[in-house]
Amino acid sequence: MIRNVAIIGLGLLGGSIGLAIRDHAPDLRTTGFDRDPEVREAAKARGLVSAVCETAEDTVREADLVILCVPVGAMEEAARSFADALPDGVIVSDVGSSKQSVGKALAAALPGRTIIPAHPVAGTEQSGPEAGFSSLFTNRWCILTPEAGTDPAAIEAVTAFWTTLGANVEIMEAEHHDLVLAVTSHIPHLIAFTIVGTASDLEEVTRSEVIKYSAGGFRDFTRIAASDPVMWRDVFLSNKSAVLEMLGRFSEDLTALQRAIRSGDGDTLHDLFSRTRAIRRQVIEEGQDDDRPDFGRDDHG
Numbered sequence: 649m650i651r652n653v654a655i656i657g658l659g660l661l662g663g664s665i666g667l668a669i670r671d672h673a674p675d676l677r678t679t680g681f682d683r684d685p686e687v688r689e690a691a692k693a694r695g696l697v698s699a700v701c702e703t704a705e706d707t708v709r710e711a712d713l714v715i716l717c718v719p720v721g722a723m724e725e726a727a728r729s730f731a732d733a734l735p736d737g738v739i740v741s742d743v744g745s746s747k748q749s750v751g752k753a754l755a756a757a758l759p760g761r762t763i764i765p766a767h768p769v770a771g772t773e774q775s776g777p778e779a780g781f782s783s784l785f786t787n788r789w790c791i792l793t794p795e796a797g798t799d800p801a802a803i804e805a806v807t808a809f810w811t812t813l814g815a816n817v818e819i820m821e822a823e824h825h826d827l828v829l830a831v832t833s834h835i836p837h838l839i840a841f842t843i844v845g846t847a848s849d850l851e852e853v854t855r856s857e858v859i860k861y862s863a864g865g866f867r868d869f870t871r872i873a874a875s876d877p878v879m880w881r882d883v884f885l886s887n888k889s890a891v892l893e894m895l896g897r898f899s900e901d902l903t904a905l906q907r908a909i910r911s912g913d914g915d916t917l918h919d920l921f922s923r924t925r926a927i928r929r930q931v932i933e934e935g936q937d938d939d940r941p942d943f944g945r946d947d948h949g
């Protein structure tokens with residue numbers, strides 16, 4: 649059913665989709681567009697798609713599936729840029745990290761079109777057309793959040809597409825997605841941005857020892873904190889209510905730990921650390937950890 653895939657935005661996600669199609673579904677034809685001419689040149693040089701187009705409209709004219717791979721704050725404008733050139737029967741999807749706001753933006757820009765919002769829960773701290781790689785989605789979740797009443801055949805086609813690229817597909821409501829991802833992805837990033845920022849602000853006090861001795865835990869935080877500023881600004885602005893709700897709960901837990909430390913309550917600390925250690929083991933056993941040999945090291949990509 650899907651023969652031509654149009655990719656709008658040729659950075660980490662768009663490029664990885666193009667490369668994954670080349671590896672896993674070579675019969676599919678891919679067209680791609682990025683509003684940045686330098687990105688279009690790099691995409692051509694790396695062969696991220698079969699054809700890099702000069703306009704968004706030319707990119708989508710023959711597509712069966714259009715995938716928006718731009719920051720969530722740019723989704724609506726990007727969708728409007730090709731709306732008039734969409735062929736009949738096309739499915740429009742995206743890869744945005746928050747789903748309620750993107751679903752609304754796409755519905756507003758493309759009335760009457762079949763829209764299947766999606767979020768491959770796979771990425772790195774890198775961005776841009778040089779960052780993509782074809783195995784990014786292998787054994788990772790891709791969450792679809794179609795509105796009730798969406799054509800089941802279209803949902804099936806998008807499910808089959810992501811399965812072909814190696815992902816495991818789950819369908820859920822956009823609101824639920826945004827709450828879950830606030831806890832598992834958005835707040836962890838916020839914590840990393842905060843701790844690295846705070847440590848940097850304290851550099852006067854620590855006399856640059858922050859950087860010098862950052863071989864352990866802090867180094868892991870700096871990888872996450874190196875993530876793309878535009879992407880993450882847009883994630884927090886678009887998933888505001890879920891992030892604020894979950895942050896409230898997180899702050900309460902942090903305050904409880906603060907109290908335990910102040911009062912010398914070692915049992916509370918030990919109980920929590922035992923529970924979290926068990927969760928880490930479970931994550932690894934269930935294969936949710938990255939098994940790519942170079943993943944998570946700061947010299948990859």
Ligand SMILES: NC(=O)c1ccc[n+]([C@@H]2O[C@H](COP(=O)([O-])OP(=O)(O)OC[C@H]3O[C@@H](n4cnc5c(N)ncnc54)[C@H](O)[C@@H]3O)[C@@H](O)[C@H]2O)c1
Binds near residue numbers: 876
């Ligand atoms: N990076 C991750 O780990 C990750 C993982 C899953 C999902 N996502 C989501 O994927 C999307 C893309 O993220 P990325 O990491 O690939 O970012 P990226 O910065 O690597 O690529 C985004 C590209 O979109 C282009 N662009 C911006 N506005 C455009 C427009 N109006 N028309 C055409 N091109 C436009 C930019 O020039 C850029 O090249 C975001 O919505 C992000 O939330 C990211």
Ligand SMILES: O=C(O)C(=O)C[C@]1(C(=O)O)C=C[C@@H](O)C=C1
Binds near residue numbers: 745769771833875
């Ligand atoms: O591993 C990383 O570097 C990521 O940040 C990937 C990650 C995540 O939080 O898991 C980040 C944002 C996405 O929307 C999906 C995946």
